[in-house]
Amino acid sequence: MKEVNSKYKVLFVCLGNICRSPAAQGIFEHIVRENGMEDRIEADSAGTYGGHRGELPDRRMRNAAMYRGFGLTHRSRQVSSLDFLEFDMIIAMDDQNYEDLRELAPSVEAADKIHRMAEFLKARKMSYIPDPYYMGIEGFGLVLDLLEDCCQNLFEYICHLNQ
Secondary structure: OOOOOOOEEEEEEEOOOOOHHHHHHHHHHHHHHHOOOOOOEEEEEEEOOOOOOOOOOOHHHHHHHHHOOOOOOOOOOEOOOOHHHHOOEEEEOOHHHHHHHHHHOOOHHHHOOEEEHHHHOOOOOOOOOOOHHHOOHHHHHHHHHHHHHHHHHHHHHHHHHOO
16 A cells, blocks of 8 residues: 555545445445455545535435445535545545535646546446435435445456555
8 A cells, every 4th residue: 555554545536425435434444344455545425515514325325325234424525625635535525516516626636536436337337426415215226336335446447456
């Protein structure tokens, strides 16, 4: 990874930090635990909008994730400028999140840490992870399918990067 005692840190970002990004965090943390890498890789999530600060993920997302064995307990928070210093990768769920993060980035180096989640999608061809909030229960399942694929591929990418 980076330094001997330093964890590689990933931040997942969506709009409100109540659906996609906490689900990505939960799935990614599950993969990290399954592979015994908790001492080397860490994840968190945040939103570009702070209106849900302190809330648990949307009940529908928690239920859909729990059905697949992922417990989502993260409390919503808004992205801060310090996140660009603390995290090695910042992963945006869609183009608007990506653009908002690029505007918030305090430097070119910080902006270079920002990636689109869909970059790690292999099972389907999509350019972004859709917001399931208004999609109904099927939307939550679709988003979890996409995030499971992305998170596995992201994990493998990080492991390969830091060999």
